[in-house]
Amino acid sequence: MFLTRFRVNTARPGARRLLSSPQTMHAAVMSAFPTLLPTDSPPPDGPRVLWRLDHQARAEVLLYIVSPHQPDLTHLVEQAGWPAAAAADPHNPGWHTRPYTPLLDRLTAGDQWAFRLTANPVHTIRRHPDEPRKITAHLTPVHQMRWLLERQDRCGFRILEKPDAQRLLPSGTTHHGKHEHHGDRYELSVSDRTPRSFDRSREPRTSGRTKPVTLVTATFDGRLEVTDPQALRHTLAHGIGRAKAYGCGLITLAPATQRPAPQRAS
Template identity: 75%
Template structure:
């Protein structure tokens, strides 16, 4: 397994095209692996290619990729990086890849880490009793946080709780009549994005364009404690939630107190 970081040159037209289309970015990421095609069906079990865009500032966007094999991002450097700088220094190709195994191997129950996750929080609901359920996005931070909290146990971690003196209310909630995460936990929900784009079929013989795709994504930043290292390794290598092909599901860890 490898963790790769690539800084996107937002001043380039190729970068703007990729940033405006999760489908185009997915194809570019998958093209980094000679043995894979962008249309390959990901494995149902085991490690898969995951990616995420971190918009650290308006002008700085970082692409992170977790993958079973080491990627070659030469085409991304040419489209959306600094190709002249990369050509001038062969030791710096324009991206950084490092083995992911050492981090996965050192995960231990009880250890605490800072984390970041961009996800597509959804649930299944029906408007009427006689209608089938439909996948629906969670739209409020409260429900989005609740979506993540429900997945703690199966993903091998628990999100840390704030000390009482750091909560806005003694109970850490903003409601009294029903459970509510409020500001109880060491996690923030930010950077909500509503993405809408056409999903094109690979060939004209397949019928042209499919129905438009609409996604709601948010980014979670917080602190967690490992409860089950094996389950957490699976979450780190297989992703969390839906829409993994569109930049969702990649959970990354960093020592507490450091930037991700």
């Protein structure tokens, strides 16, 4: 397994095209692996290629990739990087890749990490008993947090709770109908919840022929404790939730003493 970081040069037209469409970015990421064909499907039980965009600032966008094979991002440097700088320094091709397996192997129950995850929190609903269930996005931070909390046990971790002194409410919870809102209970925040609409095809959409994809994502930052190292290794290699081809599901770790940002490649 490998972890890769690529800084996107947002001033380049190619970068703007990539950032405007998760479908286009997915194609560019998959093109980094010469042994993978566009028609290949990820193995059902093996690790897959995961990616995520972190918008640190207006002109600082980082692409993270976790993959079973080492990528070649030369084409991304040419489209959306600094090709002249990369050509001038043979030791710096324009991206950074490091082995990910050593981090996975040293995960131990009780370890605490900061984490970041961009996911597609959804659930299924049925308005009438005789109609099929429909996949629907969670739109509020309350429901998006609950979506992640419901998955933490089987993913091999638990999200840490805030000390009482840091909570605004005595129990850290409020009630919304039949449900509790745990937003003040856990060391967890939700950001970047803007829905995105894009064409599934890489070709321009023509009226009446294709339907745009609408994707609701949420970025989670927080702190976790490892409860099941093997399950967490599986989560880090396979991702969480749906829409993995569109930049969702990749969870990254950083030392818990730092702010919740990804384990950086170097």
